[in-house]
Amino acid sequence: MIPAKFDYTKPGSVSEAVSALAGGGEDAKVIAGGQSLLPLLRLRLSFPDLLVDVGGLGELRGVRDEGDTLWIGALTTHDEVVRDPVIGQHCGLLAEAAAMVADPAVRHRGTIGGSVAHADPAGDIPAVVAALDATMIAQGPGGERAIGAGEFFRDYLTTALEPTEILTGLRVPKFGPGWGYRYEKFHLTAQAWAIVGVAAVARRADGHVAEARIGLTNMGVVPIRARAAEAAAADAEATTQGLRSAAERADEGTQPPSDLHGGSDYRRHLARVLTARALAVASGV
Numbered sequence: 001m002i003p004a005k006f007d008y009t010k011p012g013s014v015s016e017a018v019s020a021l022a023g024g025g026e027d028a029k030v031i032a033g034g035q036s037l038l039p040l041l042r043l044r045l046s047f048p049d050l051l052v053d054v055g056g057l058g059e060l061r062g063v064r065d066e067g068d069t070l071w072i073g074a075l076t077t078h079d080e081v082v083r084d085p086v087i088g089q090h091c092g093l094l095a096e097a098a099a100m101v102a103d104p105a106v107r108h109r110g111t112i113g114g115s116v117a118h119a120d121p122a123g124d125i126p127a128v129v130a131a132l133d134a135t136m137i138a139q140g141p142g143g144e145r146a147i148g149a150g151e152f153f154r155d156y157l158t159t160a161l162e163p164t165e166i167l168t169g170l171r172v173p174k175f176g177p178g179w180g181y182r183y184e185k186f187h188l189t190a191q192a193w194a195i196v197g198v199a200a201v202a203r204r205a206d207g208h209v210a211e212a213r214i215g216l217t218n219m220g221v222v223p224i225r226a227r228a229a230e231a232a233a234a235d236a237e238a239t240t241q242g243l244r245s246a247a248e249r250a251d252e253g254t255q256p257p258s259d260l261h262g263g264s265d266y267r268r269h270l271a272r273v274l275t276a277r278a279l280a281v282a283s284g285v
């Protein structure tokens, strides 16, 4: 289908983009890679009056090593995340998950900021961002603010970003010594969305899991932290059996959807199985 009529502007800086959004009000929308927004426009599920195209803003692209954290520009594409050596060295989970987003064509256009701002609970990157305890950086008319992953994802396709704010980047903690990671994605066909996904990071010490963080894809209207399984894993012996029993609690507090790809009980089962697998790899079992 052909999208409804809209005005279009391509600002030359973040501050111009923020002004354009402020001028457009509730009916203005940012477009980055267009991989999620364009299908919505074509289906007329979204019909903004004004599109603010941030795709040309070089200041929003790239990766910076800031000591204990990495800054990743919102416009960095999934493909760039996969290939970036600094991300590979300090935050391999993000690269591992980005490599499983869609197909090469989508990964070349779609951006990490677009995935996070779109906040699709079936998207791979939001659960990873939750497991990493990343911080989103937003720029609006009042200046810059930082929003933790726990506050960022509010509801289905809804984030803490104000309509006048641009997501400029993410701050992601680097993995320290002893940390491991894994993203497990269950999908019917390669390059499809996850029926369920599990992002796990774990720190192992003296044969035990000392700390674990687990983000779940497609187990509710927002990406969910599996807190009960995290707590159980933190006491567990780093053995297959120890991690399996921690993973039995992975679906606690979730509200998985039922759809053509599977019922909610099936998704609960998948979350437990995938969490056991992800924890095993993350903790080197």
Ligand SMILES: Cc1cc2nc3c(=O)[nH]c(=O)nc-3n(C[C@H](O)[C@H](O)[C@H](O)COP(=O)(O)OP(=O)(O)OC[C@H]3O[C@@H](n4cnc5c(N)ncnc54)[C@H](O)[C@@H]3O)c2cc1C
Residues within 6 Å of the ligand: 029, 030, 031, 032, 033, 034, 035, 036, 037, 038, 039, 054, 074, 075, 100, 101, 102, 103, 106, 109, 110, 111, 112, 113, 114, 115, 117, 118, 122, 123, 124, 125, 161, 165, 166, 167, 168, 191, 192, 193, 194
């Ligand atoms: C065929 C296909 C398969 C896909 N498969 C998967 C998959 O397997 N896994 C997966 O996770 N995703 C998948 N996707 C979704 C897609 O890859 C991501 O959602 C996409 O990368 C979003 O990034 P974008 O730059 O294209 O965002 P856009 O489409 O440009 O924007 C998406 C939303 O985010 C907002 N936005 C974008 N950038 C900013 C910003 N800097 N500041 C504020 N708001 C912003 C826009 O206003 C819009 O609401 C698939 C998409 C397609 C078309």
